[in-house]
Amino acid sequence: MNQTVDIKELNERIKQESSFVDLLTIEMNKVIVGQKHLVESLLIGLLSDGHILLEGVPGLAKTLAINTLATIVDAKFSRIQFTPDLLPADLLGTMIYSQKNEEFVVKKGPIFTNFVLADEINRAPAKVQSALLEAMQERQVTIGDKTYKLGEPFLVLATQNPIEQEGTYPLPEAQVDRFMLKVVITYPEKHEEQAIIRHNLAQVFPTASKILKPEDIIRARKVVKDxxxxxxxxxxxxxxxxxxxxxxxxxxxxxxxxxxxxxxxxxxxxxxxxxxxxxxxxxxxxxxxxxxxxxxxxxxxxxxxxxxxxxxxxxxxxxxxxxxxxxxxxx
Amino acid sequence: MSARKRNILVKHLFTLLMVLILPVAGHNAAAQTVSVRAALDSTLMVIGGQMNLTLQVNQPADLLVAFPHLTDTVTANVEIVRTHARDTIRLDNNRLSITQMFTVTSFDSGLHYIPPIRFEYIEREMQSSAQSNSLALMVVNPFVDVDPEKGFFDLKEPFNLPFIIKELWRFRYWLLFLILLAAATYGGWYFWKNRKIPLKEIFFKEQPKEPAHVVALRELDRIKNNKIWQTGQIKQFYSQLTDTLRKYMEERYHFPAMEQTSHEILQTLRKTDLPDKKLYEKVERVLNTADLAKFAKYEPLPDENDMSLITAYFFVNQTKEEEMLTPEEAAQKSVDNEKAEELTSEQKK
CATH class of the missing domain: 1.10.8.80 (Magnesium chelatase subunit I, C-Terminal domain)
Incomplete structure (x- = not known):
């Protein structure tokens, strides 16, 4: 077999670099029963530097999935519950007056993390959605007159509830476009549901191990581009x-x-x-x-x-x- | 002339003078007279009905007569619905006839009296007035009084007239036309449904479609003869080879192979009745090699290229649908084959 050198080399590199994928999947599956597609989508988003919009009814392990991913990657994780009275400053941070130092100091918001779970994004008004989506696009936040870079990797996982649309602020088309993937989560299979019941009744909640560092993800992203x-x-x-x-x-x-x-x-x-x-x-x-x-x-x-x-x-x-x-x- | 005769003469002259002067004086007096006339279209009206009240003034042209200012009512019981524009006609004797109409109505039954309507004017620096005639209007209520104590009752049903077939007689030609039209439509539909020859063939002779394997084998021959991979066009070779196979599968097994990936094609093939199980594995190898060549810059060895082409030929020949020949066609074909064999043997000799 006379194979082109580039592809052969690339295949070898990918086999080496992607070896963590199996380990990561195993660790995820230890905590999350089923939801194979969700886990796969999270990985795609993580590796291709894109954000994910999740649509599914409550209780389908959305938060648990991203929390587990943050644990496995040894990265920081924030969960922000979007509500109608949320303000952009609650998300991005603000400047507060320090009486001790007699000056304004920056108080960074929960967005300064690696993985953000924006729960029920459509419950917050447009100005908060814009603030988040701008940060997602620019990967930086400006507070006062200073601009701060967001952490790497930076993955936003926003959720939407397909039911209860009353009193929500649907995301405008231009802003939805900024999400790389929109993943629709369905209910687990019968045997998966049975396993979930067993885990909960037995109070056995396996925990995922830290197997990756954020730098590994950044390196893998470069390989994905190749x-x-x-x-x-x-x-x-x-x-x-x-x-x-x-x-x-x-x-x-x-x-x-x-x-x-x-x-x-x-x-x-x-x-x-x-x-x-x-x-x-x-x-x-x-x-x-x-x-x-x-x-x-x-x-x-x-x-x-x-x-x-x-x-x-x-x-x-x-x-x-x-x-x-x-x-x-x-x- | 006696005094008596003189008196008679004076009397006659006075009479003549009177005869001559009085019409002129009378004319002048009439010229200064303003006359007003009021009229209703009818003296009887149903309650809520409408009719016109006409006021006509006959006056000298140089006199200014003020019309009464009637806005919304004529009397308490007679209301004005619409005030029409005044119409002025110049008469021969330097007089004007001004007419104005009012559409009036009344919602009270009974006899209503319309008093004379006064028109004022100034003549020789003196204020004068003229009055119209008075009018009477009878308003009647044709409706039966509703007694709320009797309670509510339904509206009366429409009258039911009996159906008489004779009435249709005047439509006989239309009915006949409709029956004929329905018969023609049914006849057309019956012919369409039970026709043995397709409609297309009535007008055009359709060319019989070439069997899928004939097209595929011809295409494979072309790929072979063009020596595509031999000239270094590996990707084109595998693209054309797989396209030929996919088109053949689409025609032969009736699934959209051109819109499916190699994996999907193999899944579909697994469900079909292939004559040989090894055939599936061979096609799988060709498709996988083709995917590598097309999408991963993979360059197979020359033997692999030959083998892929041979496999394609083999797959088509093994899975082709046998032609259904009539006995005459089969006999003709065997004769043709014999002739061809003879010709080949002679050429060999």
């Missing part, structure tokens, strides 16, 4: 994204009036990055169409605007993405 993506895969990603914008060009005329706006170029970037991270998790040095398809729903579901007609016909963005994947030719 994962080879062929031109054919790039074209495949572009085709998928374009199919959301111009469905009629991909024999999907039926969706023409159902999509009010398609995915943004940020979606293409996120799809490419998430595919690379997925390939890395699967310990491969190159991206194949399966990787793109595996992350496509999570990357695209919050980036397609549905028209009134789609809502009237009960057509969801999930169905549109599935149909696009079934129609766009695989390279």
């Amino acid at each position: 994962v080879y993506m062929d031109e054919k895969i790039e074209k495949y990603i572009v085709d998928i994204v374009f199919a959301t914008r111009f469905p009629e060009s991909y024999k999907l005329e039926k969706f023409k009036d159902m999509i009010s706006y398609g995915a943004s170029p940020r979606a293409s970037i996120s799809l490419a990055m998430a595919s690379k991270a997925y390939a890395f998790i699967k310990r491969r040095g190159y991206v194949i169409p399966e990787d793109v398809r595996a992350v496509c729903h999570d990357v695209m579901r919050h980036r397609i605007g549905l028209s009134y007609e789609a809502e009237a016909n009960n057509v969801t963005s999930e169905e549109i993405i599935s149909e696009i994947l079934n129609t766009v030719e695989v390279p």
Whole structure:
């Protein structure tokens, strides 16, 4: 077998660097029963430097998952409960007067951490959402006249409740776009639910061990960026994204009036990055169409605007993405 | 002339003078007269009904006659609904006829008296006035008085008239047309449903579709003859090879192979009845090698490329659908084959 040197080297490197993935998954599975997709999505977000919006009913181990991840990575973790009376200063920090020193000193907010769980993000007003989303994008916070860099790695996991929409402030489309993935968490399987009951009744709550340092994640991110993506895969990603914008060009005329706006170029970037991270998790040095398809729903579901007609016909963005994947030719 | 005769003459002259002067004087007097007339369209009106009250003034053209200021009522029981514009007509004798109409109504039953309406004007520096005639209006209530003590009752049902078939006689031609139209529609639908020849073939002779394996084998021949991988185009070689196989599978096994990944294709193939189990493994190897070549810059050895092409040929030949030939076609084909064999043997000789 006469293999190209670059790919061979890359594959070797990835096999070495991604060895922690199995360990991390094992540690996560020790604490969290089921929710394989959630754990995988957390890893993708962590490795591709993207933030995650989680949608699921309460009690599906969202907080526990990110808490466990913070423990495994030996990183700092903050949980912020978003409420209607929350202020940007409660999140970012503020300047308070020190009587001892007779000067204003900076009191940093809970955002100065590695992993942030923004619980029920849609319960806080737009100004707080903007403050968080700006920090997510810029990776820095300005308090007074000084700008402070946020920690590395910095991962925001925001949650939304699909029910109880009364009195909420839905995230604007432009801000939702800043989340790399929107993961929909479903209920556990029957046997998983049974295991959860057993753990709780026996009061046996395993704890995860610290197996990684934040620097390992930063190093792994560099390797993820090096994962080879062929031109054919790039074209495949572009085709998928374009199919959301111009469905009629991909024999999907039926969706023409159902999509009010398609995915943004940020979606293409996120799809490419998430595919690379997925390939890395699967310990491969190159991206194949399966990787793109595996992350496509999570990357695209919050980036397609549905028209009134789609809502009237009960057509969801999930169905549109599935149909696009079934129609766009695989390279 | 006697005194008696003179008296008679004076009398006649006075009479003549009177005859000559009086019409002129009378004319002047009439010219200064203002006459007013009031009229209703009818003297009887149902309660809430409307009718016109017309006021007509006949006056000298140089005289200013003030119309009464009627705003919303004529009397307490007669209300004004609408005030129309005044209409002025110039008469021959330097007089004007001014007419104004008011649409009036009344919501009180009974006989209503409309007193004379006064029009004021100034003549020779003296204030004068003219009055219209008085009017009477009878307002009647045609509705039966509702006695609330009797309680509420339903509205009366519409009258039911019996259906008479004779009434349809005048529509006989329309009915006949509708029956014929329905019969023609049903006939058309029946013909459409039970037709043996597809509609397309009535107008165009459709070319029989080439079997999937014929197309695939021709395409594989082209890939082989073009010597793609031999010229270093490994990626193109595997792209074309897998595209050919996927198109063949799509036609042969009726699943969207072109829109599926290698893994999905293999999963579908696993569920189909392949003639040989090893065939599945061989296709799996080709698809995996192709994925590596297409997406991971992998360059297989020349033997692997040849083997992939041979496997593709083998897969198509092993899974192709046998052509269903009529006895005549089968006989013709065997004759053709014999001729071809003879020709080949002669050429060899």
